[in-house]
Amino acid sequence: MVLEGLGKSLRDVLGRVNSSSVIDEDLIKDVARELQRALLQADVNVQLVLELTNRIQDRALHEEPPAGRSPKDHVNKIIYEELVGLLDNGEGLELKPQTIMMVGLYGQGKTTSTGKLANYFVKKGFTVGLIGADVYRPAALDQLKQLGEKVNAEVYGEPGEKDAAKIVKNGLSKLSGKKIIIIDTSGRHALEDDLIQELKDIAAVAKPQERILVLDSQVGQQAGPQAEAFHNAVGVTGVILTKMDGTAKGGGALSAVAKTKARIVFIGTGEHIRDLEPFDADRFISRLLGMGDLASLVQIAKEEIGEDEAFEKVAKNMLSGKFTLTDMYQQMQAMTKMGTLQKVMSMIPGMSKMEDKIDYDASQAKLSKYKVILDSMTVNEKDEPTLIKGKRIDRIAAGAGVTGHDVRELLKQYNQSKKMMGSIGKDRKMRKKMMKQMAGMDPNALQDME
Ligand SMILES: Nc1nc2c(ncn2[C@@H]2O[C@H](COP(=O)(O)OP(=O)(O)O)[C@@H](O)[C@H]2O)c(=O)[nH]1
Ligand SMILES: [Mg+2]
Incomplete structure (x- = not known):
C-alpha cells in the first residue's frame, strides 16, 4: 500500500x-x-x-x-x-488544447508519464502530438515512439540532434494540427546547470501552459530542493507523483508539492500506460489515514456523505457479530440511501484499482431487488433466516414478484455476509471482501483482484 x-x-x-x-x-x-x-x-x-x-x-x-x-x-x-x-493546491489538468512540458531528473518516470498523459487526452477525444526532446539518452526517442504508437499519438523527434530547443521548435510546427502537445525532456542523475539552461530554452520556445514536474514518490528529503530548482527554472505548475504502487515513504513528495505550491495533477500507479489516476487530495488522505477502517469510515462518512444514524447502526451491528437479515436489510438500505457507493469504496485503501471493475449500476439494481424480496418476508423470517425454506421461499418469491432462485440467491448472500462478520477488522483482505458483499457483488469475482 x-x-x-x-x-x-x-x-x-x-x-x-x-x-x-x-x-x-x-x-x-x-x-x-x-x-x-x-x-x-x-x-x-x-x-x-x-x-x-x-x-x-x-x-x-x-x-x-x-x-x-x-x-x-x-x-x-x-x-x-x-x-x-x-x-490541495487546485484542480487537475484542464481539458483544453494546450502544450505541456515534462521535467524531472533521470528515471523519475517522465517518458512513461508522457505516454500515460497522451493516452489520457486521446481517451478524452483530443488529438495528441509528442515531442521527444530528450537529447541526452540515445534510446529515449525509441521509448517515446513505442508509447506513442500504443496510444495513437504522433511522435516527433530528431535522432542525433543535440539542440533540444531546436527539436521542439520543429516539432511544434510539424505537429501544429494537434490539440495537445506534450514535450518529453532530458533528465540527469543530479541537477546540473546545463540541464536547467536546456529546460529554460525549451520553455522559451514552446511557452507551455503546463510545466509538469515528474517526481518519483520514493524520493526522500532531496525532493524539496529538487522541486525548488526545477521551479526556479521553469515555474512548475503541476506535479505527477510516480511509482505510488511501490512502498514509498512519500513524505519527500509531500514536501516538494508544498514547496512549489503546485498542485499534484496525477499519480502514477504502475508501469502500464493506463496506470495513471487523477489526484484527489481528500481521497489520498482518506486512504493514507486508512478510512477503510470501519470506525473512521463512520466518522468521516457522517459528514462527507451526510448520512448518520443508519450508517452508524449498520456499522455497530456488523462489529457486534450479531447479524440477521434485518441487519443486512438495514445495511443495504444505508448503502442505497447513500447512493454514493462509489464514494465509500474510494475511501477504502487499495480499492481504486478494483473500482474500475465494479459495475455500480448493476450493484444498485441488485440491491433494489433484494429490498423487494426482504419486504415480502415477515419480521420473524428476517430475524431467523434459517426458517426460510421450501414453501416459504415460494411464498416470498410470489409476494416479491421474483423467482425462487432469486430468494435463494439472497439467502446465499446473507450466509456469506454473516460468515464474514466474525472476521472483520482482522485483516484488510477480509474488509475488502465485506465491502464487496455490501455492494451485492458476486464474491467469486474477487479472485482476479486479489
Ligand atoms: N511501478 C512503476 N514504475 C514506473 C512508474 N512510472 C514509471 N515507472 C518506471 O520507472 C522507470 C523509469 O521511467 P522513465 O519514464 O523512463 O523515466 P524518465 O527517465 O524520467 O523518462 C521505468 O522502468 C518505468 O517503467 C509508476 O508509476 N510505477
Ligand atoms: Mg525519459
Missing part, C-alpha cells in the same frame, strides 16, 4: 484521539507531538511539519466544535482537513 509507514503512524495518532476519554490540552499537545514524529519519519520537511502541527494544535485548542459534533470527531476532522489542505 502507498505510503504504508506514514499511513500507519497517522492512524495510530487518530487511534490515540479516539481511545481517550477526554480531549484536553495535554492530549492535544501529545497528539501534535506524535503527528510531528510521524511526518518527520516520512521525510516531510521540518518547517512544513511545524507549521502544520501548530495549526492543528491551535485549531484543536481554540475552535469550538459545531453543534452536534463531539470533541473527538472535531479533532479528527481538523487533522483530516489540515492534511488535505497540505496537498
Whole structure:
C-alpha cells in the first residue's frame, strides 16, 4: 500500500484521539507531538511539519466544535482537513488544447508519464502530438515512439540532434494540427546547470501552459530542493507523483508539492500506460489515514456523505457479530440511501484499482431487488433466516414478484455476509471482501483482484 509507514503512524495518532476519554490540552499537545514524529519519519520537511502541527494544535485548542459534533470527531476532522489542505493546491489538468512540458531528473518516470498523459487526452477525444526532446539518452526517442504508437499519438523527434530547443521548435510546427502537445525532456542523475539552461530554452520556445514536474514518490528529503530548482527554472505548475504502487515513504513528495505550491495533477500507479489516476487530495488522505477502517469510515462518512444514524447502526451491528437479515436489510438500505457507493469504496485503501471493475449500476439494481424480496418476508423470517425454506421461499418469491432462485440467491448472500462478520477488522483482505458483499457483488469475482 502507498505510503504504508506514514499511513500507519497517522492512524495510530487518530487511534490515540479516539481511545481517550477526554480531549484536553495535554492530549492535544501529545497528539501534535506524535503527528510531528510521524511526518518527520516520512521525510516531510521540518518547517512544513511545524507549521502544520501548530495549526492543528491551535485549531484543536481554540475552535469550538459545531453543534452536534463531539470533541473527538472535531479533532479528527481538523487533522483530516489540515492534511488535505497540505496537498490541495487546485484542480487537475484542464481539458483544453494546450502544450505541456515534462521535467524531472533521470528515471523519475517522465517518458512513461508522457505516454500515460497522451493516452489520457486521446481517451478524452483530443488529438495528441509528442515531442521527444530528450537529447541526452540515445534510446529515449525509441521509448517515446513505442508509447506513442500504443496510444495513437504522433511522435516527433530528431535522432542525433543535440539542440533540444531546436527539436521542439520543429516539432511544434510539424505537429501544429494537434490539440495537445506534450514535450518529453532530458533528465540527469543530479541537477546540473546545463540541464536547467536546456529546460529554460525549451520553455522559451514552446511557452507551455503546463510545466509538469515528474517526481518519483520514493524520493526522500532531496525532493524539496529538487522541486525548488526545477521551479526556479521553469515555474512548475503541476506535479505527477510516480511509482505510488511501490512502498514509498512519500513524505519527500509531500514536501516538494508544498514547496512549489503546485498542485499534484496525477499519480502514477504502475508501469502500464493506463496506470495513471487523477489526484484527489481528500481521497489520498482518506486512504493514507486508512478510512477503510470501519470506525473512521463512520466518522468521516457522517459528514462527507451526510448520512448518520443508519450508517452508524449498520456499522455497530456488523462489529457486534450479531447479524440477521434485518441487519443486512438495514445495511443495504444505508448503502442505497447513500447512493454514493462509489464514494465509500474510494475511501477504502487499495480499492481504486478494483473500482474500475465494479459495475455500480448493476450493484444498485441488485440491491433494489433484494429490498423487494426482504419486504415480502415477515419480521420473524428476517430475524431467523434459517426458517426460510421450501414453501416459504415460494411464498416470498410470489409476494416479491421474483423467482425462487432469486430468494435463494439472497439467502446465499446473507450466509456469506454473516460468515464474514466474525472476521472483520482482522485483516484488510477480509474488509475488502465485506465491502464487496455490501455492494451485492458476486464474491467469486474477487479472485482476479486479489
Ligand atoms: N511501478 C512503476 N514504475 C514506473 C512508474 N512510472 C514509471 N515507472 C518506471 O520507472 C522507470 C523509469 O521511467 P522513465 O519514464 O523512463 O523515466 P524518465 O527517465 O524520467 O523518462 C521505468 O522502468 C518505468 O517503467 C509508476 O508509476 N510505477
Ligand atoms: Mg525519459
